[in-house]
Amino acid sequence: MLASGAPSSLLEYWFAPLLAFAMVGVLALLLRWTFSRGASLVTRRPVRGRADEYGLLVVVSEPATFVEAELQRRQLVDAGVRATLAPTTDGPRVLVFPEDEGVARALLR
Numbered sequence: 001m002l003a004s005g006a007p008s009s010l011l012e013y014w015f016a017p018l019l020a021f022a023m024v025g026v027l028a029l030l031l032r033w034t035f036s037r038g039a040s041l042v043t044r045r046p047v048r049g050r051a052d053e054y055g056l057l058v059v060v061s062e063p064a065t066f067v068e069a070e071l072q073r074r075q076l077v078d079a080g081v082r083a084t085l086a087p088t089t090d091g092p093r094v095l096v097f098p099e100d101e102g103v104a105r106a107l108l109r
Contacts, residue, residue, distance in 0.1 A: 075108070081100045081104050
């Protein structure tokens with residue numbers, strides 16, 4: 001009877017600690033994932049840069065306020081020109097792609 005009961009008790013003896021270590025490992029992985037510094041689901045505030053830090057886009061207008069800049073951007077978009085409003089360190093700027101620069105300047109005059 002002792003020989004038949006030995007494997008059962010040995011399994012019971014190692015099962016509880018192994019299960020406990022496995023659960024602690026799973027909890028550690030979940031906490032590491034939860035508190036990691038990865039991509040956030042909340043968008044960050046846009047960083048203000050200089051007007052020349054916007055890649056291919058060129059400045060076509062330097063209005064004094066964001067309201068004027070948005071009105072100019074809407075005017076360009078309504079005319080079919082792809083335009084964007086960027087908050088730069090020097091104030092709001094209306095930016096377009098280089099191939100649309102001439103048309104944009106003509107529309108804003």
